[in-house]
Amino acid sequence: MNPYLAGIGLGLVLLAAFVLVGRGLGATGAFNSIIAWAVSSVAPEHAQSNEFIAGYLPDDGSSPLKSWLLFEVVGLFAGAMFSGLLAGRAKVTTEKGPRVSVRVRLAMAFAGGVLMAFGAAFARGCTSGQALTGGALLNLGSWAFMMMVFAGAYAVAYFVRWQWR
Amino acid sequence: MAMMAPFLKYGTFGEETSLVLAFLIGIGFGFFLERAGFGSARKLVSQFYLNDLAVFKVMFTAIVTAMLGVTYLGWIGWLDLSLVYLVPTYLLPQVVGGLILGVGFVVGGYCPGTSVAATATGRIDGLVYVLGIFAGMFAFAELYPWLKGFYLSGSGEALTLPGTFGLPYGVVVFAVVLMAVGGFYGAGLLEKKFAATGE
Amino acid sequence: MPGWFSRLTLTQKLAAAALALGAVALFASPYPGTKVTLDAKELALIVGTEADHVEATELAAWIIESRADYRLIDLRTRAEFEQYHIPTAVNIPMNVLTEAGLGRQEKLVLYSEGGIHAAQAWMLLRAQGYRSAYMLKGGLDEWKDQVVFPVFADNAGPDERARDERRRSISAFFGGQPRSAAAVAAGSDALPGVAAPVTPAMPKVAAPSTPSGTAKPPAKKKKEGC
Numbered sequence: 001m002n003p004y005l006a007g008i009g010l011g012l013v014l015l016a017a018f019v020l021v022g023r024g025l026g027a028t029g030a031f032n033s034i035i036a037w038a039v040s041s042v043a044p045e046h047a048q049s050n051e052f053i054a055g056y057l058p059d060d061g062s063s064p065l066k067s068w069l070l071f072e073v074v075g076l077f078a079g080a081m082f083s084g085l086l087a088g089r090a091k092v093t094t095e096k097g098p099r100v101s102v103r104v105r106l107a108m109a110f111a112g113g114v115l116m117a118f119g120a121a122f123a124r125g126c127t128s129g130q131a132l133t134g135g136a137l138l139n140l141g142s143w144a145f146m147m148m149v150f151a152g153a154y155a156v157a158y159f160v161r162w163q164w165r
Numbered sequence: 166m167a168m169m170a171p172f173l174k175y176g177t178f179g180e181e182t183s184l185v186l187a188f189l190i191g192i193g194f195g196f197f198l199e200r201a202g203f204g205s206a207r208k209l210v211s212q213f214y215l216n217d218l219a220v221f222k223v224m225f226t227a228i229v230t231a232m233l234g235v236t237y238l239g240w241i242g243w244l245d246l247s248l249v250y251l252v253p254t255y256l257l258p259q260v261v262g263g264l265i266l267g268v269g270f271v272v273g274g275y276c277p278g279t280s281v282a283a284t285a286t287g288r289i290d291g292l293v294y295v296l297g298i299f300a301g302m303f304a305f306a307e308l309y310p311w312l313k314g315f316y317l318s319g320s321g322e323a324l325t326l327p328g329t330f331g332l333p334y335g336v337v338v339f340a341v342v343l344m345a346v347g348g349f350y351g352a353g354l355l356e357k358k359f360a361a362t363g364e
Numbered sequence: 365m366p367g368w369f370s371r372l373t374l375t376q377k378l379a380a381a382a383l384a385l386g387a388v389a390l391f392a393s394p395y396p397g398t399k400v401t402l403d404a405k406e407l408a409l410i411v412g413t414e415a416d417h418v419e420a421t422e423l424a425a426w427i428i429e430s431r432a433d434y435r436l437i438d439l440r441t442r443a444e445f446e447q448y449h450i451p452t453a454v455n456i457p458m459n460v461l462t463e464a465g466l467g468r469q470e471k472l473v474l475y476s477e478g479g480i481h482a483a484q485a486w487m488l489l490r491a492q493g494y495r496s497a498y499m500l501k502g503g504l505d506e507w508k509d510q511v512v513f514p515v516f517a518d519n520a521g522p523d524e525r526a527r528d529e530r531r532r533s534i535s536a537f538f539g540g541q542p543r544s545a546a547a548v549a550a551g552s553d554a555l556p557g558v559a560a561p562v563t564p565a566m567p568k569v570a571a572p573s574t575p576s577g578t579a580k581p582p583a584k585k586k587k588e589g590c
Contacts, residue, residue: 003222004349004378006201010223011230013193018235021183022171023250025194027277031298035306052309068187075191076198076278077285083199084286092287095206095274109206109290112273113280113297114304119269120277121305122316123262124252128194128278130259131224134252136231138337140324141254145263152267157213160271164210226378233385239394245493246394335392342386346379 014132023068024133028120030073032056036064097164108163170244195282204286206274213271215359218352225345236338255319273297398462400491407490416486417501418473420510424534427452434471439481450475450507451538461485466494475500475507512540 017024036056040047047053056064084090096105120126123145125134131149134142173183201223202208211217238244270276273294275283280298283291305312327334372380410416426434427450436453438445445455456464458481466472472489474482474497482499489497500507509515514531517524528542535542 001200003201003219004226004375006197007223007226008230009197010227013190013197014227014231015234017190018249019170019244020186021173022248027281031302035299035302050306050309052306068183071184071187072191073281075188076195076281079192079195080199080204080282081285083196084204089204090286094289105290106293109273109293110297112269113294114301115265115269116273116277117298117301118305119262119266121302122258123266126266127276132227135228137249137251138326139251140326140329141256141259143326144256145259148260148263149267152264153213153270156268157271164207229382233389236389236392236394240392245396247396334394335390338389338392339386342382346382
């Protein structure tokens with residue numbers, strides 16, 4: 001799809017969130033809610049004593065899985081699957097460049113995820129929550145964040161080009 | 166023309182409904198992410214090799230669309246912009262977090278939202294990336310006592326560009342539009358120059 | 365549509381539209397101002413049915429039950445608040461009420477000395493879209509009269525005695541004490557604390573003092589982040 005049209009579609013979805021629920025999109029929070037739920041199920045005292053995790057446990061004792069972002073991310077999964085199937089782009093495969101093995105690529109993917117988690121934790125969000133949402137709302141921290149994401153990515157891209165070329 | 170939005174904050178519906186809406190909005194989100202091709206790591210990282218600047222185009226078109234939307238809706242009084250949640254600014258951790266995220270982006274090939282989209286369309290590397298996020302987040306939580314100081318450095322206020330630079334809201338909006346349109350033009354030129362051969 | 369516009373590509377049309385919208389937006393003031401709209405009929409209806417009131421005795425029960433689903437707001441000055449306030453109340457003086465950041469769906473119970481300020485605050489909040497604002501009927505005066513220093517008839521029947529016991533224990537909970545009806549009738553009509561000879565001083569706040577509704581804000585914060 002024309003990137004500009006996809007962008008408009010995305011922007012309208014974001015606008016709908018603002019108008020309906022008074023908040024923007026996101027993704028990272030859903031992961032945190034799942035972790036909070038998992039830890040509190042296995043070791044409740046540890047979950048409560050860890051300040052970061054406790055922040056995702058509702059005060060009234062209800063499940064952390066009842067989180068707006070979690071429902072949104074489940075929808076994300078469904079919507080993406082639908083679009084992919086519609087376009088014939090759904091395929092069980094590993095995205096990688098020609099010069100690298102699947103194993104190495106998967107290791108890099110895992111490493112990237114770990115880095116991303118730290119980055120998103122410090123930044124209070126990722127490209128969906130901070131860049132898109134905060135960008136549209138002219139949030140100062142979000143715009144600073146956005147610029148640094150591009151800076152960091154461009155700076156390191158050269159050194160990992162063997163993964164993609 | 167009464168102020169009635171954000172509907173949730175005006176009590177038009179409750180939390181249960183908002184969760185259903187979350188799911189529906191998520192569907193729209195995931196749908197357009199995949200439509201844009203962002204379920205594919207190779208498409209995403211092409212941004213950083215200057216072959217295909219779709220990431221920039223999609224992201225900033227979305228930002229401009231939503232930004233103009235809230236500006237106009239707020240202006241005519243249909244949306245109470247002051248009730249839309251603004252993530253507090255912690256400048257230093259956000260700047261550092263952004264850098265780390267950027268590195269994670271080209272190393273892993275995705276960002277959290279797109280990794281979910283990728284997993285949904287069968288990408289194994291997307292799934293592994295998701296597992297990496299879980300592992301990393303859990304590690305962060307465990308290390309939190311040591312990271313807390315840095316994590317909380319900053320004012321934690323909800324700050325906007327117009328507010329911080331003392332500019333009228335509309336001026337910043339216009340500036341963003343100009344920058345985006347200029348950027349799209351520039352992106353087109355860069356793509357022509359760095360178009361990948363034989364892919 | 366001018367001729368030149370239709371000759372542009374889709375991308376260029378979108379760019380032109382964005383620039384036009386952006387240019388007009390130069391003059392935008394998107395935040396709501398302080399002007400509000402009132403639906404006079406709706407408000408008159410609510411006032412008429414007294415749906416907006418909370419009785420002092422009701423509030424006392426809520427405090428004893430440690431309910432946390434509402435916020436009790438004292439609209440008086442800081443000095444007055446510090447001298448005595450209803451346990452679990454937070455002090456938000458009238459003049460900063462609109463900037464206090466109260467949630468529009470939060471259940472708010474407002475009180476002032478007699479009730480006039482509470483009524484005015486209620487009107488302002490309702491006009492701004494707060495749907496769950498309530499007034500303590502009779503304000504602090506009624507609170508003292510009904511809850512802290514309840515009046516008991518001297519020759520009460522058996523049913524009344526049971527009810528009186530409850531009111532006595534509620535009064536004790538808030539550090540007050542009952543007055544006898546005869547004494548009130550014979551003595552001055554003024555409530556304790558004003559001019560009566562056997563004036564119990566307003567009790568120091570001994571009952572739960574954590575402001576109501578403090579549990580909520582942190583939880584809400586997380587849910588809205590990304």
